[in-house]
Amino acid sequence: MLLLTCWLLPTLTLGAVDATTIAKPNEKNTANQVEILKGFDHLSRESATCVSCHREKSAGIYQQWGSSKHFGANIGCYECHKAKAGEVDAIKHKDFIIAVIVSPKDCAGCHEREVKEFDSSHHATGGLILDSLDNVLAEVVEGAPTFQGRSPVSVSGCEGCHGSKIEVNSDGSLSASSWPNSGIGRLNPDGSKGSCAACHTRHAFSAAQARHPDTCGRCHLGPDHPQKEIYAESQHGILFSANLAQMNLNSSKWVVGEDYSAAPACATCHLSATKDLPLTHDVGSRIAWNLRAPISFRIDEKDLAKGLSVKPWLERRQDMKSVCVSCHSRNTTDNFFEQLDAFVELYNEKFAKPGSQLMKLMSAEGLLTKTEFDEELEWTWFYLWHHEGRRARHGAAMVGPDFAHWEGMYEVAHRFYIEMVPQVREVIETAKQAGKTEAAAKVQTLLDQILNSEFHRWYLGKSDRAQELMKAVTPHK
Known part of the structure; x- marks a missing residue:
């Protein structure tokens, strides 16, 4: 049965909570307050006109909107999609000027604080993958520019999660090589970054859906960032699955x-409120850690080196601990993070730094070509840090023992000892045969130093x- 709308629907707030939990104007929100945005007294004439047509032509969208808090507050189609003549993606639709894309800049008209926080987040920079090695794989190694000058692998793969750079055709329509797209770091025509709908899927824009791990798992899964799989094997994930009915996902404040x-x-851990955090x-x-890079580093390290003022890693760690102690003792929490730090530092010192040193030296000495991914050793190193190394570090960070170990x-150790070391030796021999004896000697010296270190002496029987x-x-039988 289709929902019916009326211009004179009563004003409804965006959450059913006591008045004491409503943040007053210009008053800083505490963790136990929920900012309630006052809706309109009635649906606007423009939105009512949209509804009169789209409830038949786009019944699914209409029903989703009808179940949303936007509907209850009389926030309609036009309030989100309205545009001004002259805007790059503005189009004439019936009697109105609208834009197909609702960007974070549009959402900020009501949700200013949320958009400001998002804009300073790593999610907002997801679209910068366009300048990464991953994109070289999708555009060149795996793909080819067969779709409007783009690789279909990048369009349907990488950009589906990271976000595309939206291209607008001369008639105001959106290019098929960049739209549809709801990637988290989408580069929008109005200059804003991101897509709120990546987590709050249109047109219900549900907070409960954004809180569910499956939403994060849309992108955070797979061989190189399997957070969803790690969570599922952890006790946290097991408890969530067993107690879904008790999770109260539709709560207004969800503390x-x-x-x-x-x-x-x-x-819970990364975004939501606690008794101490908003x-x-x-x-x-x-x-506190960057667990994505070839060599992990404290999350504030590079910004501080540039002279930027950022939230210190130790403060971030304390905030995460304040989430943990909602359920765990302080001692348990402190010990866990000591375990995590020891694990990450071991990965760095034993495999990541030596591997990186070898790759940089061979490249600097001209023993590797300038073309990425045309040599087996480059693939080996990429697998080591980008796949196995990330899995290990995230496994340790998310209490996933199988991902931390097996x-x-x-897999990191196997890749290093059984593939990378023999391949480095092969590069050395090839260099000698080509008369590059000095370069070969430099790499051999570094390899010997690494293998004779305390971490690797076992490999030489020492x-x-x-x-x-x-x-x-x-012995195995």
């Missing part, structure tokens, strides 16, 4: 320890500890 306590979702749309504001560091451990091993 852990008050509105729910059965399990944390992704949003809700944030800056997904990295509680993250699908993580075990580790007393390894020998002692092997004596105690029960």
Whole structure:
């Protein structure tokens, strides 16, 4: 049955909470307050006109909107899609000037704080993948510019999560090579970054949906960033699945320890309110490590080196701990983060830094070509840090033991010792045969230093500890 609208619907707030939880104008929100935006007294003439047609022609969209808080507050089609003549993506539709894309800049008309937080987040920069090695793979190695000058792999793959750069045709319509797209870091025609609909899918724009781990799992999964799979194997994920009915996902404020306590979702740790922290749309504001890079670093390190003022990593760590202690003891929480730091530092020192040093030296000495991914060693190194190394680090960070070990560091070690080291030796021999003896000697010296270090001496049969451990091993039958 189709929902019916009326110009004179009563004013409804965007959440059913006590008046004490409503943030007053110019008053700073605390964790236990929810900012309630006052709706309109009635649906606008423009939106009512839209509805009169689209409830028949776009019944699915109409029903989604009808179940939303926007509907209850008389926020209609026109309030979000309205545009001004002369805007790059403005089109004439019936009697109105509209834009197909509703960007964060449009959402900021009501949700200013949320958009400001999002704009300072790592999510907002997702579209910058267009300048990364991943995009070289999608555009060149895997793909070809067969679709309006773009690779279909990039359009349907990378940009589906990271966001496309929206191209507007001369008639105001949107290019098929960039739209439809709801990637988190989409580069919009109005200059804004991102898509709120990446998490709050149109046209219901549900907070409950954004809080569900499956929403994050749309992009955070797979061999190189399997956060969804790690979460599913963790005790956190198991508890969520077993107690979904107790998660109270539709709560207006959704404060852990008050509105729910059965399990944390992704949003609990990274975004949602606690008794001490307010809700944030800056997904990295509680993250202390960069676990994506070839070599992990503290999240504020590069910005501080540029002289930028950013939230210190230690403050971010304390904020994350304040989430953990909603359910765990302080001692348990502190010990966990000591374990995480030790794991990340081991990955860095044992594999990431030596591997990076070898790759940089071989490149600097002209022993690798300037073309990316045309040599087996480049693929080996990419797999080591981009796939296995990320899996290991995120496994440790998200309490996923199998990903930390078997699908993580075990694979890193195998890739390093059984593939990378022999391939480096092959590069050295090839260089010698080509008369590049000095360059070969430099790489050999570095490789010898690495393999004779305390981390790798076992590989050369020089580790007393390894020998002692092997004596105690029960042979496989």
